[in-house]
Amino acid sequence: MQGSPSARVRGGCLPRAVLLCLAALLVALWMTRNSHDAGEFIPAGMRYNIVLTDPVNGLERIAQSNVWNAWPDVKSREAVLQKLREDPGVPRWILNNLLTQRLYLAGDDVREFSDVLAITQMSRIGTMLERFLPYGSDVEKDHAGGLNLRHVPSSDIYYAVRGRVLILSKKRDVLIRALTLRGGDSLTEEAIDNLQREGAEDMRGTVQLAASDPLGDAFSSIAFAIRIDDDTAYAKCHAIIHDAARDRFGPLLNGAKPYALEQPLPGMIELSANFGKPLREVWASLGEALQISWLNAAQWQAWETMPADSAPTLAQTITSMIGPLGPSMRLTCAGFDVNEMFPVPVFVGTLRIPAEAVPSLAALPPPPAAANPWDSFARYNADKQLASIPLAGGPSLEPAAKIAGRDLVIGTSRVAVEKIASEKPPMAELPEQANLYLRLNPPQVVREGVTALRLFAEMDMLRGYDLQSFDEAAKGWETSAARVQEVVLIASGTDAALDVELRVMCNAPGASPKAESAP
Amino acid sequence: MTNREKSFRSNRIAVCCLALCLIASVRARAFEAGAAKVEITPPLETPLNGYGDRQGRGAIAVHDPVWARSLFISDGTTSVLLVNTDLCVINRELRDAVLKLAPAEVPKENIFLTATHTHSAQGGMSHLLVYRTVSGRFMPEVLESTAQKIAESMQSALASRKRATIGFDVTSQDNLTENRRVPGGPVDPQIGVIRVDDSDGNTIAIIGNMAAHPTTVEGADKFSISADYPGVFYNAIEAQSAPGCVAMFLNGAEGNQRPANPEKLSGWAHTEWVGNQLAAKVMEVASKITGVEAQLHVQRSTPELPRTIASSFVPATTDLATLEVDDLLLTFVPGEPCVEIGLELRRMAQARGYKAQLTVGLANDHLLYFVPRELYSTPSYECGMNMYGPAIDRWLYREFDALMSKGKPATSKPPAPESAAKIDIENGTGLKVQGSRYAIGYQRGAALADQLKEAYANKIVSRCEDGSWIPSSGMWTYAPSFLDLTPVALWRLSIGARPMLATLSNETLDTLEGIADGAGLPFDAVWLMQCAPTIAAGESIEALYQSPFCTMVAITGERAGSDQVLVGRNFDWIDAENPVVVDADPENGMRYVQVGFSWTAGAYTGMNEAGLAVAIERVESAGLPALNGPPIDMIMQEALMRDRSVAEVLTRLETVPHLRGYHVLIADAIPENARVVELGESRVTRVPSSGILLGANFPPTSVTDADYRYRRIDTLLRAKRSFESDALARIMSDKEPGRAAQQTILNAQTRHSVVMEPRFKRIHLAFPDENGKLGTPLTISLRKTTP
Structure with missing residues (x-):
């Protein structure tokens, strides 16, 4: 049976079409071959290098996170969220092919990020799409001495493609520099490995700091990692202490290492610390590190030094009593006493008593014989085994101290000290080893603050508010704060570096805030 | 039965019914009384109210207990509860708490809560921060417990009521009180006495009324709880009376009055002397009083107070009340009137036909002090704590005049003066005003009200808000920046400026009051504006x-x-x-x-x-x-x-x-x-x-x-x-x-x-x-x- 001419033609065309397709496929494969590594275009020695993991999907997840609900400043929060949720104007499947697993960012301007260089590896489809993008769009060709740059005037971005690597920058010279790197000028493989190290972070990177940069006077570089999930934001950083700042941090961190920390006392702001040093040394070194003029060794020394020719002063007695205590220390702001003469924060803390330095509260110098019972002299109540100094007002303005088990309980409020001492300070340890643990309970902080401030609003004494406007504003603050469950900061240091972790845990919208979560 | 017999019989029934009705009516209108006392001594460590120099510290001892003493009286139509507490003041928090718990049998408006003004009883009952500087930390538990015990005394008084009579008289003293500001200055010599007996002649209650601060406690004893001289008075009266008699003390127009000390006694000896002397005087009068089943009449009002520069700290309305016991008028003043005001209230009452009048200060509310206009410029504590301007005395006279049922009111609120006439002048404002000095000021103030308010905001308030008129020393410097000290500064500035009124004539004061009222501003605001250039000159003359x-x-x-x-x-x-x-x-x-x-x-x-x-x-x-x-x-x-x-x-x-x-x-x-x-x-x-x-x-x-x-x-x-x-x-x-x-x-x-x-x-x-x-x-x- 003979075929018709048309069938013959079809029979002849099909193989040709297949061949053509195969040829086209081969060309496409050739054109989209992975001929370059992203690292080739990252200049070595850039001040910051950052890698974003799965940027397209990651950004979407981040934009949906409840963490943003906890951001107190509504305007700026909205601005950021708007940016995150902005429609890029490009279909998502295209973005997924243009920005694949990682996006590298590098640059020198750590303040404005004006010279940021973005590098990513496209998929083959993405590469092909980029090839056809200049046709029918506002992309202009920029020959650039044969470097074949592209310019997008509408967003003033320059980019170039090498193999499947897409390199972008706002600055043409930055892009040209990236494209003309010699072998030794690009980031080392080890550095790239470090950047790419597997992890669950959304963003990780390193920043080299100059002395004039924020924190530059203290740290020479900071490595960081950030992850934002549905209800949690997690940030961790490792900061290398600047050589010039070693003197400043040395006294605090010299020989330091992470220690087991005690569970803090319950309150709206809780702190537990252990620097491996007694309070006296922590006091002085903390002042040095934080550059607080009156927190220094000389001041402590002045307080503690006994005058040769007179009875010990109160300052001497207190400093010599508590100076050797530690190294485990806890301090908590339990809230505000809004019923006191004026609203006062209530601080209470514990200092671990070493076996060799058990303080004797009874050794406090007695008040002068002529002193009235209400005069502001330190007194020891033998029945209660409690030392206190009545100031003006009631018990929340009466600093006190009492020994409870292995700790000396101290506080600005006699009542709070008695309560903690009678309940016995918690003995459990936190799961993390570190030097400092700080936990904030934002709903409680705001609630207590609002109650205290309202007393002033009742008398028109709160700047910018009358009672009505304050009550309205306070509702907003409390609603915002209720979205955050807790903020936890954990820090530890060594001679040369400081490690800090920050966790922000939020409540899902509509969920009732958890009353208290154990640290 | 004849018609005549029938008629006689029905007449007899009618007469019997009428007689029964009359008996029932008389029975219903019988005078009843009951009295009770309940101790309200707070726990140690409770701050005591009255002296700022205690700095809010708590009590360390009890010298003598403090009490709530209540007298229930009823003439069958009007029931009254008169409550006498050994407290410094009846502040609003306490009043509201007590009235919530008060017995329902007595209308709230017929309950009179008074404080003796002892400076040695519990504070801790003020929520408002500004008062805590004197009354100490706010202790809701003390407020609640005090209110409960006061209510308990009211309930007990009510429960113990029986057929009774009441009588009153007054006597005088010349060595128990003195003017604490002006040696030899005005005093109220009157001691008022009320005696309530049951139908068997047993004394239910004896009430004494005298005008003097209970401030005999001094030195280290200031941290001891005490009713002060009223406590001694109670004990002395009750010791000389039949068991069950409740002694009560109502303080008078004590603003500038204190106990005299002619024998130069010190400490508790002085307290004892004043209390015993007062008791002796009261008993002497009480023993001669013959009681009757008196008619009671209560009048109450809640008027708006004169404008105040301290509006952030004190209220705009208050509670005024009078109680008439036949020809006796008790005038309940919600604060501490100076004696001059008490004497004028008495003169007014007597002119209206009352046989006697007792001013009861510290009653139902506490608006601090009331000074007569002539003392307004005096640099004294009373003047500084007078919050409602120099017209507060006339305001009190007018308002209490309206609450007296006898005679005709002698005062009434004058109608607002007519408007000022305009004078045409280019580039400015011209006014033609006439009438009394007050009217001249009022017309001017009303015509320029907006400009005056703007000037007050710009010249006075804004200088406090921006800190230029806030002292740069002392406690002021410790205030955090989120606090706006303007309300306190305005109050303190007005206190500081009042002595500058000294030597000015009444006509000028009338004019200034008129301007303030016309413009709708507090008097002190208008006066501060007059002083503004002088005050400003002291700080930075170049700028102004x-x-x-x-x-x-x-x-x-x-x-x-x-x-x-x-x-x-x-x-x-x-x-x-x-x-x-x-x-x-x-x-x-x-x-x-x-x-x-x-x-x-x-x-x-x-x-x-x-x-x-x-x-x-x-x-x-x-x-x-x-x-x-x-x-x-x-x-x-x-x-x-x-x-x-x-x-x-x-x-x-x-x-x-x-x-x-x-x-x-x-x-x-x-x-x-x-x-x-x-x-x-x-x-x-x-x-x-x-x-x-x-x-x-x-x-x-x-x-x-x-x-x-x-x-x-x-x-x-x-x-x-x-x-x-x-x-x-x-x-x-x-x-x-x-x-x-x-x-x-x-x-x-x-x-x-x-x-x-x-x-x-x-x-x-x-x-x-x-x-x-x-x-x-x-x-x-x-x-x-x-x-």
């Missing part, structure tokens, strides 16, 4: 004034032409404010014209119907104005209202030695009679030379802007032998070519330009427009228009 800030001149004799004396004056002021002229024609006194601004109640420039012309200018070299007396413009205002000649003004100035920092030009209708008084460290009075008297002399070489102005005016005056008023007005509007800033006679800061003719009692004035060009002059002829 030029030196000197005016130009003024008198020409006399032949040089003044037919006038014989002419006064020219340009008033320079750094702030471009709306100039105001007020032509005031009081019903009693001289008519006068005063030129200034909306807020200036004093006279910077003015003339009266006697032809007395006054003008003042600030001269820095004469020193800083002092704050220990009225500002110069208020003194000149008094001169315009009362003085007719230069001699009288000179005499007046001798009575106010505190004045410094100003030159005053005065002239009258007597030919060549003009003077400039330089009020500096020493006083110099200058007279015209060659018919010219300049406000300030200028040195041979001009240094300041004023030197240029005065040199120019001197040159222009010497250029001609004789001037009429229009010629002088032209000189006052001179702008010397080539001179800058404030060096010309008429300059950018001139706010009014005036020529005064004392002989013809005419004043010509013009206000500049925003470009500094004077508007059409207005002439006011000062002849009296009202009889």
Whole structure:
């Protein structure tokens, strides 16, 4: 049976079409071959290098996170969220092919990020799409001495493609520099490995700091990692202490290492610390590190030094009593006493008593014989085994101290000290080893603050508010704060570096805030 | 049964019914009474109320217990609970808590809560921060427990009620109380006594009433709980009475009264002496009282209080009440009235037909002190704590007058004065006001209300808000920046400014009160505005004034032409404010014209119907104005209202030695009679030379802007032998070519330009427009228009 001419033609065309397709496929494969590594275009020695993991999907997840609900400043929060949720104007499947697993960012301007260089590896489809993008769009060709740059005037971005690597920058010279790197000028493989190290972070990177940069006077570089999930934001950083700042941090961190920390006392702001040093040394070194003029060794020394020719002063007695205590220390702001003469924060803390330095509260110098019972002299109540100094007002303005088990309980409020001492300070340890643990309970902080401030609003004494406007504003603050469950900061240091972790845990919208979560 | 028998029988039934009804009626109207006391002593460590120097620290001992004592009385129609507590005050938190728990059988408005004002009982019951400085930390548990015990005493009194009689009388004392501010000053000699007996003649309650602070406890004992002398009084009365008798004490108009101490006793001995002496007096009277089944009558009102500069801390309305027991009137005052007010309330009551009147202070509310107007400028604690202005005494008289049921009210709220008439003048505001001094002020205040409120906001409130008038020392510096100290600062400033009212006449106070009421501002706000330039001068004169800030001149004799004396004056002021002229024609006194601004109640420039012309200018070299007396413009205002000649003004100035920092030009209708008084460290009075008297002399070489102005005016005056008023007005509007800033006679800061003719009692004035060009002059002829 003979075929018709048309069938013959079809029979002849099909193989040709297949061949053509195969040829086209081969060309496409050739054109989209992975001929370059992203690292080739990252200049070595850039001040910051950052890698974003799965940027397209990651950004979407981040934009949906409840963490943003906890951001107190509504305007700026909205601005950021708007940016995150902005429609890029490009279909998502295209973005997924243009920005694949990682996006590298590098640059020198750590303040404005004006010279940021973005590098990513496209998929083959993405590469092909980029090839056809200049046709029918506002992309202009920029020959650039044969470097074949592209310019997008509408967003003033320059980019170039090498193999499947897409390199972008706002600055043409930055892009040209990236494209003309010699072998030794690009980031080392080890550095790239470090950047790419597997992890669950959304963003990780390193920043080299100059002395004039924020924190530059203290740290020479900071490595960081950030992850934002549905209800949690997690940030961790490792900061290398600047050589010039070693003197400043040395006294605090010299020989330091992470220690087991005690569970803090319950309150709206809780702190537990252990620097491996007694309070006296922590006091002085903390002042040095934080550059607080009156927190220094000389001041402590002045307080503690006994005058040769007179009875010990109160300052001497207190400093010599508590100076050797530690190294485990806890301090908590339990809230505000809004019923006191004026609203006062209530601080209470514990200092671990070493076996060799058990303080004797009874050794406090007695008040002068002529002193009235209400005069502001330190007194020891033998029945209660409690030392206190009545100031003006009631018990929340009466600093006190009492020994409870292995700790000396101290506080600005006699009542709070008695309560903690009678309940016995918690003995459990936190799961993390570190030097400092700080936990904030934002709903409680705001609630207590609002109650205290309202007393002033009742008398028109709160700047910018009358009672009505304050009550309205306070509702907003409390609603915002209720979205955050807790903020936890954990820090530890060594001679040369400081490690800090920050966790922000939020409540899902509509969920009732958890009353208290154990640290 | 015959018809007659039937009729007789039905009549008998009717008579019986009527008799039964009458008996029932009499039975229902029987007078009943019951009394009870419940101890309200708080736990140790509770802060005690009354003395700020305790700094809120708690009690360390109980010297004697404190009590709530209640008396229930009912005439069958009206039931009353009279509660006497050994507390410093009945504050609103406590009142509300007690009334919530009070027995329902007695209407809330018939419950009278009073405090003896002991300074040694529990505080801790004030929620508002400002009161905690004296009453200590807020202790809701103490508030609740005290309220519960007071309510318990009320319940017990009610439960113990029985058929009773009540009687009253008064006696007097001359050695138990004294005026704590003025040695030998006014006291209330009266001791009031009320006795309540049951039908068997057993005494249910004896009440004493006297006006004196229970402040005999002193020194270390100030931290001991005590009822003070009322506690001794209770014990003495109850010891001398049948068991079950409850002694009660109602304090009187004790604002400036304290227990006397003629025997120079100290400590508790003094307390015992006062309490026992009072008890002896009361028992002496009580033993002679014969009780009756009296009629009770309660009147109550909740009026609006006068405006206060401390509105952030004290309420705008309060609770006033009276209780009438036949011919006895008890007047319940919600605070601490000074004795003068108590005595006047008594005079008013007696004039209305009451046999006796007892003022009961510290009742139902606590609005701090009430001082009579004549004490308002006294730098005393009572005056400082008087929150509602100098008219509070008349307010109390008027409000209590309305609550008396006997006789006819002698006072009533005067109708608002008529509106001021407008005077047409370019570039400013002119007002024609007349009537009483108050009416003159009111008309002015009402017509310029918006401007006055704006001036108050700009000159006083904003200076507190921006911190420029907040002290930079002491506790003020510890306040965190989120706190706005303005409410406290305004209150403290007003207290500080009140002594500057001293020596001013009642007429001036009337005018100031009128301005305040007309403008809807507190009195202290208007007065602070008058003091603002003086206060501001003390801190930064450069920012507010030029030196000197005016130009003024008198020409006399032949040089003044037919006038014989002419006064020219340009008033320079750094702030471009709306100039105001007020032509005031009081019903009693001289008519006068005063030129200034909306807020200036004093006279910077003015003339009266006697032809007395006054003008003042600030001269820095004469020193800083002092704050220990009225500002110069208020003194000149008094001169315009009362003085007719230069001699009288000179005499007046001798009575106010505190004045410094100003030159005053005065002239009258007597030919060549003009003077400039330089009020500096020493006083110099200058007279015209060659018919010219300049406000300030200028040195041979001009240094300041004023030197240029005065040199120019001197040159222009010497250029001609004789001037009429229009010629002088032209000189006052001179702008010397080539001179800058404030060096010309008429300059950018001139706010009014005036020529005064004392002989013809005419004043010509013009206000500049925003470009500094004077508007059409207005002439006011000062002849009296009202009889």
